[in-house]
Amino acid sequence: MKIERISCRVVDFPLEREFHPAWARGRNQPDLLMVLIEVDTDEGVTGIGAAHAGLEAAVTIERFVAPYFLGQDPMYIERLVPVLRDTEILGAPVYCMEMPLWDIIGKVAGLPVSRLWGGYSDSVTAYCATAEVRSPSQRVEDVKRMLEEGYRAVKFRFHLPDPREDLKVVEAVRAAVGDGIEIMVDANQAGVEPGHGGHHAWGFSAALTVARELERMNVRWLEEPLPRHDYDGLRRLRDRLDTLPLAGGEDNHGLHEFKLLIDRGCYDILQPDALLSEGVGQMRKVAALAETADLEIAPHTWGNGIGLMANLHLAAAIPNCPFLEFPHDPPSGWTAAARDQMLMEPLVINAEGRVRVPDRPGFGLVLDEERIARYTVSTHTVGLDQAAPLPTSSTTRPDSTRTGTTFTA
Ligand SMILES: [Mg+2]
Structure with a gap:
């Protein structure tokens, strides 16, 4: 089998209502921007994936990945992943390119990817990941609605100038529903989204006070x-706590950085993301490292339903994943329906608050082609028919039409 064509569509879906994610500090996010990736083979099987990104990912795939993937057998993933690691040096991170390859293998094998990997469960408990900062009374109402919908866990954002005000949300929810729901808290202190003022850095002392x-x-x-690279601070904080686990890693990159986080004792729960931090198959290696250190994995997801699907299969395939991040924060514009609007069959939770892995080969994605076509802003396709020699140096930026030469293993 050979990869014959790689197509990236930049799609800009609208959100129906305003959405003010805490990390954007007041800015309204009007849309869901993504890249839909399709890898076609000479045997007629197509692998689907997505980037939680825009044009920069499509251009990176076209220029730095396609020249090395075209003509290759998609089954030999371990031979192809070094291309993705190398790509990050010159282009945008595109670990997401591993997803369509596993989709192809699953479709050829006739198995859901999670079961192809050995399988641990057919469903995973979701936690309702909120994004906006809201008042304690509003969050109490939100949690009552979530409980009716079947959720067993919720995550809140702590972003106010004084974290003691953030704590009032948890206090109010505990007062209203007791231990009837698991509560997670995300402080988003690992990095600062550029271009916006108003970030309130906690520092060690505030982090310890809030944690206690x-x-x-x-x-x-x-x-x-x-901060993401404050390995010593994270370890010191973790050492000062008795029962509260620390989680993180969504924006750390690559196998070696996750090994570093484990070796330095930074977190109890690692949160790699199949579209952002590592290839979805490589994340099994992170999970294995975590398992040997008695740590948990709870994949990070934001952005789009295709990424959530990748993380769901990973979560269902490993023994140390307690929760799946399930972005959903109505009545803002960011809901499960908005997140999955590129899919004919959106991911939903059942009465037990779990998300089932679709019983279809590969990742089981069914695209809403009509909707995708309506909101596609640009298409970037390269194929074997445009074959030309590869650049000779890793610092040579290949012309986007020069593609297709094989490399030897
Ligand atoms: Mg997070």
Whole structure:
């Protein structure tokens, strides 16, 4: 089998209502921007994936990945992943390109990817990942609705100038529903989204104060309490806590960085993302490293339903994944329906608050082609018929039409 064509469509879906994610500090996000990736083979099997990104990912795939993937057998993934690691040096991170390859293998094997990997479960408990900062009384109402919908867990964002005000949300929810729901807290302190003022850095002392309060309120985890590369601070914070697990890693990149996080004792729960941090198949290696260190994996997801599907299969295939991140924060424009609007069959939770892995080969994605076509802004396709020699140096930026030469294993 050979990869014959790689197509990237940049799609800009609208959101129906305003959405003010906490990390954007007041800015309205009007859309869901993604890249839909399709890898066609000479045997008629197509693998589907997506980037949680825009034009930069499509251009990176076209220029730095396609020349090395075209003509190759998509079954030999381990031979292809070094291309993705190398790509990050010159282009945008596109670990997401591993997803369509596993989709092809699953379709050829006639198995869902999670079962192809050995399988652990057919469903995973979701936590309702909120995004906006809202008042304690509003969040109490939100949680009551979530409980009716079947959710067993919720994650809140702590972003106010004074974190003692954030704590009031957890206090109010505990007062209203007791331990009837698991609560996670995400401080998003690992990095700062550029271009916006108003980020309130906690520092070690505030992180410890907040963590101790959350510990007292039986919170399931505190996510990203300190900057991503403050390995010593994270370890020191973790050492000072008795029962509250620390989680993080969504924006760390590559196998080696996850090994570093484990070796330095930074987190109890690692949160790689199949579209952002590593290839979805490579994340099994992160999960295995975590398993040997008695740590959990709870994949990060944001962005789009295709990425959520990749993370769902990973989560269902490993023994140490307690929760699946399930982005959904109505009545804002960011809901499960908006997140999955490129799919004919959106992901839903069942009465037990779990998300089932679709019983279809590959990742089981069924695209809403009509809707995708309506909101496609640009298409970038390269195929074997445009074959030309590869550049001779890794610093030579290939022309986008020069593609297709094989490399030897
Ligand atoms: Mg997070």
